[in-house]
Amino acid sequence: MGMLPDEPGKITSENEENITVPADGFYRLRLDMSDPANRTYKLVSSKWGIIGDATAGQWDNDTDMQLTNAEKGKYEWSITINLTGGKQIKFRENDNWDIALGITEGNNLSYTGENIPVAADGVYLVKLILDPTGYKYSLEKK
Numbered sequence: 001m002g003m004l005p006d007e008p009g010k011i012t013s014e015n016e017e018n019i020t021v022p023a024d025g026f027y028r029l030r031l032d033m034s035d036p037a038n039r040t041y042k043l044v045s046s047k048w049g050i051i052g053d054a055t056a057g058q059w060d061n062d063t064d065m066q067l068t069n070a071e072k073g074k075y076e077w078s079i080t081i082n083l084t085g086g087k088q089i090k091f092r093e094n095d096n097w098d099i100a101l102g103i104t105e106g107n108n109l110s111y112t113g114e115n116i117p118v119a120a121d122g123v124y125l126v127k128l129i130l131d132p133t134g135y136k137y138s139l140e141k142k
Contacts, residue, residue, distance in 0.1 A: 001013050001016060001039075002016025002017050002018055002019060003016060003017045003018065003019045003020075003041075004016065004017075005017050009040055009041060009042065010038070010039070010040055010041075011031070011033075011039040011040060011041055012039070019041065019043070021043060022043075025045055025046070025047075025067065026045070026046045026047075026067055026070065026075055027043045027044060027045055027046060028043075028044045028046050029041055029042075029043060029044075030042045030043075030044060044094075045094070046093055046094065047064060047065075047093065047094055047095075048064075048065045048067075048077045048091055048092070048093055048128055049062035049063050049064045049065055049091070049092060049095065050062060050063050050065065050079065050081070050089045050090070050091055050092075050126060051063070051089065051090055051091075051092055052087060052088045052089035052090055052115060052116075053084070053087040053088060054083040054084045054085075054087035054088055054089045054118040055081065055083065055084075055089060056082070062092055062095060063079065063081060064079075065077035065078060065079040065126070065128060066078060066079065068127075073131065073132055074129065074130075074131045075129070075130045075131075076127055076128065076129045076130075077127070077128045078125060078126065078127045078128070079125075079126050080123060080124070080125050080126075080142065081123070081124060081126060082121075082122070082123055082124075083118045083121070083122065083123075083124050083126075083139075084118065084121055085118055085119055085120035085121040085122070086118070087117075087118055088115035088116060088117055088118065089115065089116050089118060089126075090102050090113075090115055090116060091109065091128050091137065099111065101113060101128070101135060101137075102114045102115055102116060103115070103116045103137075107136070107137070108134050108135065108136060109128075109134075109135035109136060109137055110135070116137065116139070118139065120141065122141045122142065123141070123142045124139050124140060124141055124142065125138075125139075125140040125142060126138070126139055126140075127140075
């Protein structure tokens with residue numbers, strides 16, 4: 001399956017072309033296969049940030065992270081940032097709450113996870129790792 005020639009957003013299994021992205025980055029591919037006569041796709045650029053009362057933006061404004069590893073099957077974003085101890089953060093995608101990640105048992109991340117606690121004031125290297133084996137994070141105090 002691929003893109004219908006000269007019709008981005010439409011999918012075909014005959015004489016298809018590769019789906020191309022407009023710029024380097026990380027994308028989610030959303031497929032709608034519900035109508036066999038009109039199969040479509042949408043590319044959604046995926047940018048991650050951290051938000052929470054442990055950050056300068058509080059719960060109102062997230063701080064963008066940088067995509068630092070785009071190895072196939074393992075994607076990592078990171079940021080070095082001042083965080084306030086005794087407060088919390090979460091990861092969220094594209095500056096809104098449609099997709100947000102919080103902590104679950106075993107320090108894994110989940111869409112339904114809780115806020116992530118920050119133990120002490122300081123500068124931290126924060127990493128978000130999206131891997132097929134599970135979503136993970138790290139908070140490393142500098």
